[in-house]
Amino acid sequence: xxxxxxxxxxxxxxxxxxxxxxxxSGSSGYDIxxxxxxxxxxxxxxxxxxxxxxxxxxxxxxxxxxxxITFDHPGAAGKHIFWHSASHIMAQAIEELxxxxxxxxxxxxxxxxxxxxxxxxxxxxxxxxxxEQQMLDISKRSIDIxxxxxxxxxxxxxxxxxxxxxxxxxxLQDTLKEADSVSIYHQGAFADxxxxxxxxxxxxxxxxxxxxxxxxFWRGDSSRESxxxxxxxxxxxxxxxxxxxxxxxxxxxxxxxxxxxxxxLFMLSQDVGSGLPIWLPKGAIxxxxxxxxxxxxxxxxxxxxxxxxHIGNIDLYKRSGHYPYYSDSQFPPLTYKDDLGREEQYLLxxxxxxxxxxxxxxxxxxxxxxxxxxxxFGTVYRHEQSGELNGLIRARGFTQDDSHIYCRxxxxxxxxxxxxxxxxxxFTTLGFDDIEVRLSLHDPENQEKxxxxxxxxxxxxxxxxxxxxRMEINYVIGIGEASFYxxxxxxxxxxxxGRKWQLGTxxxxxxxxxxxxxxxxxxxxxxxxxxxxxxxxxxxxxRFIGVLIEHTAGNFPLWLAPVQVAVLPITEEVxxxxxxxxxxxxxxxxxxxxxxxxxxxxxKIREAEVGKIPYMVIIGQKEADSEEISLRRxxxxxxxxxxxxxxxxxxxxxxxxKS
RNA sequence: GCUGAUGUAGCUCAGUCGGUAGAGCACUUCCUUGGUAAGGAAGAGGUCAUCGGUUCAAGUCCGAUCAUCAGCUCCA
Numbered sequence: 001x002x003x004x005x006x007x008x009x010x011x012x013x014x015x016x017x018x019x020x021x022x023x024x025s026g027s028s029g030y031d032i033x034x035x036x037x038x039x040x041x042x043x044x045x046x047x048x049x050x051x052x053x054x055x056x057x058x059x060x061x062x063x064x065x066x067x068x069i070t071f072d073h074p075g076a077a078g079k080h081i082f083w084h085s086a087s088h089i090m091a092q093a094i095e096e097l098x099x100x101x102x103x104x105x106x107x108x109x110x111x112x113x114x115x116x117x118x119x120x121x122x123x124x125x126x127x128x129x130x131x132e133q134q135m136l137d138i139s140k141r142s143i144d145i146x147x148x149x150x151x152x153x154x155x156x157x158x159x160x161x162x163x164x165x166x167x168x169x170x171x172l173q174d175t176l177k178e179a180d181s182v183s184i185y186h187q188g189a190f191a192d193x194x195x196x197x198x199x200x201x202x203x204x205x206x207x208x209x210x211x212x213x214x215x216x217f218w219r220g221d222s223s224r225e226s227x228x229x230x231x232x233x234x235x236x237x238x239x240x241x242x243x244x245x246x247x248x249x250x251x252x253x254x255x256x257x258x259x260x261x262x263x264x265l266f267m268l269s270q271d272v273g274s275g276l277p278i279w280l281p282k283g284a285i286x287x288x289x290x291x292x293x294x295x296x297x298x299x300x301x302x303x304x305x306x307x308x309x310h311i312g313n314i315d316l317y318k319r320s321g322h323y324p325y326y327s328d329s330q331f332p333p334l335t336y337k338d339d340l341g342r343e344e345q346y347l348l349x350x351x352x353x354x355x356x357x358x359x360x361x362x363x364x365x366x367x368x369x370x371x372x373x374x375x376x377f378g379t380v381y382r383h384e385q386s387g388e389l390n391g392l393i394r395a396r397g398f399t400q401d402d403s404h405i406y407c408r409x410x411x412x413x414x415x416x417x418x419x420x421x422x423x424x425x426x427f428t429t430l431g432f433d434d435i436e437v438r439l440s441l442h443d444p445e446n447q448e449k450x451x452x453x454x455x456x457x458x459x460x461x462x463x464x465x466x467x468x469x470r471m472e473i474n475y476v477i478g479i480g481e482a483s484f485y486x487x488x489x490x491x492x493x494x495x496x497x498g499r500k501w502q503l504g505t506x507x508x509x510x511x512x513x514x515x516x517x518x519x520x521x522x523x524x525x526x527x528x529x530x531x532x533x534x535x536x537x538x539x540x541x542x543r544f545i546g547v548l549i550e551h552t553a554g555n556f557p558l559w560l561a562p563v564q565v566a567v568l569p570i571t572e573e574v575x576x577x578x579x580x581x582x583x584x585x586x587x588x589x590x591x592x593x594x595x596x597x598x599x600x601x602x603x604k605i606r607e608a609e610v611g612k613i614p615y616m617v618i619i620g621q622k623e624a625d626s627e628e629i630s631l632r633r634x635x636x637x638x639x640x641x642x643x644x645x646x647x648x649x650x651x652x653x654x655x656x657x658k659s
Numbered sequence: 660g661c662u663g664a665u666g667u668a669g670c671u672c673a674g675u676c677g678g679u680a681g682a683g684c685a686c687u688u689c690c691u692u693g694g695u696a697a698g699g700a701a702g703a704g705g706u707c708a709u710c711g712g713u714u715c716a717a718g719u720c721c722g723a724u725c726a727u728c729a730g731c732u733c734c735a
Contacts, residue, residue, distance in 0.1 A: 125664085216662085220732070262670085328733090382735090387662095390728090395735095570695095601695065604695095618695060621694095
């Protein structure tokens with residue numbers, strides 16, 4: 001390089017690691033990637049210029065910070081662009097195979113992409129394979145993907161006249177009505193309205209799997225026409241696709257419905273009704289251990305237990321305001337008529353709140369009594385839509401680890417913090433470390449959806465934020481996710497298939513105290529309104545255990561394992577000693593099974609392994625003579641010999657530590 | 660609820676062109692007493708989800724219903 005290069009013609013680009021480099025002005029993202037290395041240029045999908053994602057072909061004309069985006073780029077930007085382009089390629093493939101198909105929306109999602117399409121043709125599995133092949137064909141044709149900016153009016157003309165795509169026209173006339181100029185991406189004969197960015201060329205797509213077809217509504221509105229949604233996932237290499245499919249297989253093995261049946265934890269029966277889980281003995285042990293754990297923790301933290309009936313007079317729910325909000329997800333009322341023809345209606349309780357509020361108002365409360373923290377494992381019933389049911393995770397009858405905390409306004413933030421702390425403690429103890437926390441706020445555009453005044457909501461949301469900040473939790477904001485009576489802090493985890501589920505929740509409520517006319521006598525001798533916190537660390541016992549099954553793949557920690565130890569004698573001669581060992585474990589509070597069948601030890605071990613029993617005690621003549629046990633650990637194999645005392649101490653300690 | 664797929668023994672599945680049902684595991688009994696993931700033999704187990712239709716004949720073809728699964732809308 002000579003010293004006297006034309007400074008006008010070069011610009012400085014700075015990379016994320018702080019290094020920078022001079023490049024000719026007008027260089028594209030591809031040129032920049034190429035200047036760094038051939039393999040990066042090969043893998044480059046797009047570029048981020050001064051924080052803005054752009055097509056790889058975009059020219060850099062000023063000094064800028066740039067980032068080359070590859071498929072594996074942290075933060076999923078690369079995958080997102082890749083899958084978004086894949087959805088366009090799928091649309092092109094569908095258009096080529098099924099001319100006349102109309103296209104709705106085709107975004108990238110967390111696990112791939114989809115496209116909503118309208119067609120007379122009913123797409124089936126065979127079509128998906130054909131479309132996959134066509135997509136790979138489009139990839140082979142190596143078509144450049146080209147961006148075109150045009151005025152909105154021109155785009156409307158383009159989509160109504162040459163593309164004949166009414167859905168795109170609707171988006172242009174509705175969602176994008178403020179925009180002057182829009183962008184269109186062309187790839188061969190296909191074109192789509194899209195803000196981009198996109199892959200430079202269709203050949204980047206090397207492997208694709210269209211996973212399923214389902215129905216969706218145009219713009220998510222059930223009053224609009226139904227469309228066919230085709231889901232898929234794509235990768236820049238066949239190897240990555242293979243890995244992805246293997247992961248899916250693995251996830252299926254963890255499905256709590258499958259493991260729940262195999263490990264005899266719970267069952268569902270048509271004879272009882274759909275969405276009404278039945279706890280089998282082994283599942284009941286897990287549930288009761290979890291309940292005991294939380295009860296003890298709540299006792300330490302100043303909660304008092306209560307019990308309330310499973311049904312309540314319908315007027316109670318009308319008064320709470322739950323009735324109109326929940327009416328489409330309730331079991332129909334039970335109607336009772338007495339001899340005089342008077343009618344009474346009861347609901348299976350869809351929530352525990354009103355019952356607890358009545359307990360609160362059953363006596364005169366002083367400011368000195370607050371906070372009052374009422375806790376109940378309350379079983380509730382909601383008639384969820386049949387398509388929503390999902391084993392334990394989404395049921396029609398479930399038990400909330402519910403509590404209502406009645407406190408003074410000056411205690412509120414502290415109490416929210418304490419509830420957050422309990423929830424975090426529960427999750428940490430159970431080994432959930434990857435949890436998303438969402439502050440669920442109301443949507444001011446839809447104030448009529450909520451109870452209470454705007455001022456009340458402002459205050460409640462301020463308090464919730466303050467508590468979340470003080471507890472130093474990372475959260476995302478969910479506008480419109482609030483309950484009708486107040487904002488919430490929701491704890492969200494994923495199931496084996498990557499679907500998100502809300503578990504724990506902490507909710508602030510200024511509305512119910514008003515509706516139930518709750519009060520306490522303040523130090524000034526006058527009545528005041530308390531504030532209510534609704535909270536449930538597990539959320540529901542059913543859902544929590546469902547997610548826990550998937551999280552642990554059925555390998556529960558010792559304190560939760562339905563059977564903690566399997567005692568496996570090798571021959572009949574040692575049955576007496578095995579019985580002694582078994583009894584000693586039982587006497588020490590250990591859940592132990594004794595297998596005295598005349599089966600070979602290999603088979604007994606196999607069954608204990610398949611049953612995911614944490615510890616196996618193998619007892620033969622040697623152990624009987626030396627008064628020891630031979631220990632085997634689930635998934636880890638032979639652990640050698642131990643004295644009875646050492647084994648017992650080890651178990652007791654492990655159970656106590658909940659490790 | 661909507662769209663699609665599926666429904667055969669307790670479980671996992673096979674069942675061809677429509678001709679009245681099959682395997683493995685599990686279960687029961689017997690034999691076997693074996694040292695760290697499946698010992699052997701015999702037996703029992705089915706209104707082919709339910710209801711209706713076509714047919715001489717239906718697990719198989721057609722329709723409806725129910726349930727399960729995926730997604731949509733909704734929620735702990």
